[in-house]
Amino acid sequence: MIAAHPRRENQNHRAILDVKSNNFMPTRLSTSVKAPKQDRSRASFDRVLDAAVELLKEQGYQGFTLQEVSKRSRTSIGSIYCRVKGKDDLFHAVQDHVLAKLDAEMESILEPSKWENVDPRKLILFLVRELAEYLRRHTPILRALISRELADPVVMKKGKKAHWRVAERFQSLLMRHAAEFNHPNPEQATAFCFNLTYASIAKHLDIDTVTPSNDGSQWNQLIDDLGRVVSLFLLSTESFEAGSGSGANGLVKTRSKAAAARALSISKTLRS
Numbered sequence: 430m431i432a433a434h435p436r437r438e439n440q441n442h443r444a445i446l447d448v449k450s451n452n453f454m455p456t457r458l459s460t461s462v463k464a465p466k467q468d469r470s471r472a473s474f475d476r477v478l479d480a481a482v483e484l485l486k487e488q489g490y491q492g493f494t495l496q497e498v499s500k501r502s503r504t505s506i507g508s509i510y511c512r513v514k515g516k517d518d519l520f521h522a523v524q525d526h527v528l529a530k531l532d533a534e535m536e537s538i539l540e541p542s543k544w545e546n547v548d549p550r551k552l553i554l555f556l557v558r559e560l561a562e563y564l565r566r567h568t569p570i571l572r573a574l575i576s577r578e579l580a581d582p583v584v585m586k587k588g589k590k591a592h593w594r595v596a597e598r599f600q601s602l603l604m605r606h607a608a609e610f611n612h613p614n615p616e617q618a619t620a621f622c623f624n625l626t627y628a629s630i631a632k633h634l635d636i637d638t639v640t641p642s643n644d645g646s647q648w649n650q651l652i653d654d655l656g657r658v659v660s661l662f663l664l665s666t667e668s669f670e671a672g673s674g675s676g677a678n679g680l681v682k683t684r685s686k687a688a689a690a691r692a693l694s695i696s697k698t699l700r701s
Contacts, residue, residue, distance in 0.1 A: 557656045
């Protein structure tokens with residue numbers, strides 16, 4: 430759910446999912462879901478949620494039916510209706526289930542104590558690659574969740590909150606090195622870098638579409654290029670002067686014309 434969406438204005442967010450480990454805090458179910466109280470009932474509903482996740486990853490919202498979830502989870506349709514009122518209620522429960530796992534995954538990856546005394550350039554390359562691989566791992570479920578955001582404000586609201594948790598962790602690690610940035614506004618600069626990185630990767634993966642793309646051999650090149658662009662933007666020794674406008678295009682003037690032109694070209698492409 431998890432940021433700057435490359436093709437929709439004012440939706441700097443997005444959702445996210447599914448890790449191999451099961452060592453997570455229990456999922457906080459939507460208030461519209463009747464939470465099971467007994468161990469057997471919880472295990473049964475967990476099977477329902479897991480089956481629903483796999484179905485959404487394979488077929489998206491269009492192929493998401495309670496009948497198919499019932500079949501895959503080996504749970505009666507009546508038992509499912511004891512917990513949810515219908516398809517959308519179950520979808521909300523699935524989103525909660527997914528976001529809880531994703532939040533725990535990203536919290537573990539970006540645990541601040543792991544990155545103390547790390548050179549800022551190495552940290553930037555790490556952050557860009559981890560964010561990219563994280564999004565690629567979870568692209569199928571992200572597509573399914575994002576496809577409902579415009580139609581369902583509940584899904585959008587939860588997606589925004591999940592996205593901003595990822596952004597906050599990414600940016601807070603960068604801000605540890607704010608004293609080394611040559612940019613006049615470090616907080617604005619780190620936010621721009623996160624949005625640029627996220628939007629570039631999301632567009633490459635076509636996360637906002639229902640048709641998968643083939644990222645192919647350009648994947649590593651994209652990550653390497655993004656790492657270099659972010660490093661240059663934050664750590665270049667070239668001087669910055671305040672611009673006359675706001676946002677990426679009016680933010681700075683730099684003597685490094687080639688670097689500035691490249692960053693602006695990328696940001697314009699992402700907004701197109």
